[in-house]
Amino acid sequence: MTTTATLTERYIGATIRGLHADAQDDVRAELEASIADAIEARVEQGEEPEAAERAVLTELGDPGVLAAGYADRPLYLIGPRFYLTWWRLLKLLLTIVPVCVLGAVALGQTISAAPVGEIISTSILAAGGAILHICFWTTLVFVILERTNSTTAIEKWDVDQLPEPTENGAGRNELIASLVFLGISVGALFWDRFRGFVVVDGTVVPIVDPQLWPWGIGILFLLIAAEAAFAVVLYRTRRWTTGLAVANTILALAFLAWVVALLLANQLVNPDFLARIAAAGGEGFAAGQAESADEGGLFRILAVLLGFGFAIGVGWDIVDGWIKTARARRA
Template identity: 85%
Template sequence: MTTTTTLTERYISATIRSLRPETQDDVRAELEASIADAVEARLEQGETPEAAERAVLTELGDPGVLAAGYADRPLYLIGPRFYLTWWRLLKLLLTIVPVCVLGAVALGQTISAAPVGEIISTSILATGGAILHICFWTTLVFVILERSNSTTAIGKWDLDQLPEPTEKGVGRSELIASLVFLGISVGALLWDRFRGFVVVDGDPVPVLAPSLWPWGIGLLLLLIVAEAVFAVVLYRTRRWTTGLAVANTLLALAFLAWVVILLVTGQLVNPEFLAQIAAAGGEGFAAGQAESAAEGGVFRIVAVLLGFGIAVGVGWDIVDGWVKASRAGRV
C-alpha cells in the first residue's frame, strides 16, 4: 500500500508544482479521483495493484506535459500562429543586414588603411555578431508574442501577399537593353579618349588614364564584347542555366579585377584630370585633403568608395544570375 501511495503522490506532486497555488488543490483532487478510478478499473480486470497503478500513470504521460495542459501553457518557443512570419522575417533580415554590416565594416577599415588581415578578421567578427543578434532578438520578440497570447494580426495572410509570377525565359527587350548599354559603354570610352568629357582651354582632358590605351582599354573592350556574346547566347538559350551562371560570374569577376587592380595601382584615372579637380576645389579641397591625410587623402577615399560600389554591383549581378538559374532549374 505504501508503494502505491508513494508513486501516485509523487506523480501528482510533480504535476501540480508548476501550477498557480490557487489551482493546485483542484488539480490534485481531480487527478486523485481520475487515477483511483482508472486503477480500480484495471483491478477489476485482474491486474495487480502495482501493475495497474504503473499502467495508469504511464498512460497519463510526462507530468510536465500534463501540467502544461492544465495551465494552457504551450510547450514550444514559437507556435504555428507566428512561425511562418518569424521565419520569413528572419530570412529577410539575414539576407540584408549581415551583408550591409560586412560591407560597412570592411569599407571603414579600408578607408582607415588597416592591414588586410585586420580588415578580414574585423569584418567577419562583426558579421558573425550581427547574425547572432538578429537570430536572438528576432526569436525573442516572437517568443514573447507567443507566451503573452498576443492577439496581434502580424501573421494574418491575405491574397495581396501572393507573389508575382516570374519570367520563365529571357525576352528580346533584355537582349536589346544589354546590347544598347554595352554600345553606350564603348561609345563613352571612345568619346573620353578622343573628344573628352572635360575640356580645359579647348583641350580635352580624358577621365581615364591615356596610358591604358591600347592594352588596358583593349582588355576592357574584349570583356564588353564577351558580355555582348553572353547576352546573345542567353537570349538564344531562352533560359538561365548553370553554365551561363558560371560564365556570368567569370565575366563579372574579370571586370571587377580589371577595375580594382587599376584603382589600387593608381593607373585608372588620368592624373591630369585629378589635378584639374584639385585646382577647381581651391582652399576647400586643400582643407579636405589635409583632414583626410591619415586615410591617404580625398582621392584615395573616393577610389575606395568607387571600388566598393563596383564590387556591390558585381556581387548583385552574380547573385542575380545564380538565383535565376536556380529558378529556371525548378521550372
C-alpha cells in the first residue's frame, strides 16, 4: 500500500533530484530540519499546519533554483566574466561575416548567370544561415567556458583601450581631400579621352568607351559636381544630419546605377581596348575564354567583378554616412 507524499517530501525530492548522490542525504536532512522549524514557528503563531507548510515552501521558492544554489551551479548561459567578450565578438562577427557571405554568394551566382530571383533568394538564405551559425556556435563556445569554469584568460581592461574620439562632421582636411579626389577623377577622364593612358603604335586607345562622350560622361560630370557641392555643404554644416545622409545615399546610388547600367549594356569600357587585350593574350586568353564560356567569357566575369567592386564601395559610403549621422544625433 502506498502513502501520499506530503508537500514537504515532494519539495525535498524535487530539490535533491539534480544533486550529486553524495550530497543528497545531507541536503535532505538540512531541508527537513529547516522546513519543520519554520512550519512549527508559524503554527505557534496560530496558523493551520497545512497552511503553514504551504507558506513555508512558497517562501523557499522554486526547488530548481534552490538546488542550483546547493550545487553552486549558475542559472544563466553566460555570466559577467565572459559576457562582454561574447557580446563584442558576436557583434563583430555579425557585422562582417553575413555581409561577406551574401556578397560572395551573389557574386558566384551572378558569374554563373543565374536568374535575378535566384541570386537574391540564394544570397539572402546564405546570409541568414551564416547569422544563425554565428549566433549558435559563438554562444555555445562561451557556454562551455562558463559551465566548465574555464580559466581562459580574458584581456584585462585598461585605459589604453579607450576608443579615440570620432568625428561626426567633415573638417577642412576632409573637404580638401574630397575636392582633390573629385578633381583628379575629372582630370583622369579627360586625359584618358584626349591623351590616353594606353597608347599603341602612336594611337591613343581610351579605356572608357569614347561613345559616352559627351552625354554619358556629362551625366557623370553632373554627379561629380553634386558630390563636390555635397562636400562643401557637409563642411559648412559641421555635422551629419538625416537630410545629408539621405542626399549621400541618393548620390551614391545614382553613381552605382550609372556604372551598372553601362556595364550591363557593355558600354563602359572601350571595345577597341578590350580587343587589344584579347589579341595580346594570345592562345592563353583564348583558352580562358573557352573555359569560361558558360559564364559569358573572361570579359563578362571581369565586368561582374568590377560591378561588385563599385557596389562594395558605394555600400560602404552609404553605411558610413548613416553611422556618422547616428553618432551625431547621440552627441
